[in-house]
Amino acid sequence: MKQPWLHTASRFVVDELGSDLIVTGLYRHELPRLPEVVVRETIANAVAHRTYELDRAAVLVEIRPDVVVNRSPGCPWPKDRLLLVHAARGESLTNGSARSILGTEDRALARQALHRLRDAGLLEQHGERGGAAYTLTDTVAPPAAFRLSPRELGEMVVEAATKEPLSNARVRSLTGLDRQAAFSLLQSLVRSRRLRQNGQRRGTTYIAVKRR
Numbered sequence: 264m265k266q267p268w269l270h271t272a273s274r275f276v277v278d279e280l281g282s283d284l285i286v287t288g289l290y291r292h293e294l295p296r297l298p299e300v301v302v303r304e305t306i307a308n309a310v311a312h313r314t315y316e317l318d319r320a321a322v323l324v325e326i327r328p329d330v331v332v333n334r335s336p337g338c339p340w341p342k343d344r345l346l347l348v349h350a351a352r353g354e355s356l357t358n359g360s361a362r363s364i365l366g367t368e369d370r371a372l373a374r375q376a377l378h379r380l381r382d383a384g385l386l387e388q389h390g391e392r393g394g395a396a397y398t399l400t401d402t403v404a405p406p407a408a409f410r411l412s413p414r415e416l417g418e419m420v421v422e423a424a425t426k427e428p429l430s431n432a433r434v435r436s437l438t439g440l441d442r443q444a445a446f447s448l449l450q451s452l453v454r455s456r457r458l459r460q461n462g463q464r465r466g467t468t469y470i471a472v473k474r475r
Contacts, residue, residue: 269384270436272324273303279326293442297331300439309333310383343376350386350399357396416440416448421457421471428461428468 280296309322323334361373377397380386386397434445452458458469
């Protein structure tokens with residue numbers, strides 16, 4: 264289950280912070296003061312580390328002139344975080360594996376911990392009852408740029424371009440790449456005739472080339 268609130272919150276913070284214009288030779292680069300992927304992971308971590316007893320208490324993001332501070336309400340549940348660490352390693356958690364991680368034989372205790380993380384949008388449940396397994400949600404998992412090879416990133420971008428015209432910003436959102444890396448990937452796909460470029464500068468979009 265995707266959590267659009269995480270993208271909205273991180274995008275708001277990045278927009279509020281603004282960007283710096285860097286000139287290198289003939290090229291100008293607009294760099295966000297904080298990368299969106301860093302902001303997104305920080306907010307996700309703040310949610311992961313909050314207490315779940317205070318259901319109505321919000322995670323606060325304070326934007327100051329020299330720093331951005333995330334504040335989680337209450338004290339964290341340390342053992343819940345252990346489950347998240349294992350899920351972040353790519354493990355599919357079951358009640359049995361959760362009991363082993365938590366150091367308990369209590370099935371109800373393990374189920375409650377898994378459900379807390381599921382209800383917070385951090386784990387995704389697959390299956391029901393005894394066959395249930397839990398994996399890290401896409402919004403908390405590391406961005407594609409850190410999980411996929413260049414070839415796999417290219418395939419993902421081409422697949423997305425079959426559904427809608429892609430801008431550099433959209434590719435950054437999909438992959439977690441920065442502006443220059445996204446541009447390089449798009450240009451390589453254009454050169455290999457996987458994508459076709461339309462427009463110039465900020466109005467540039469890319470669409471998939473149909474295979475005959």
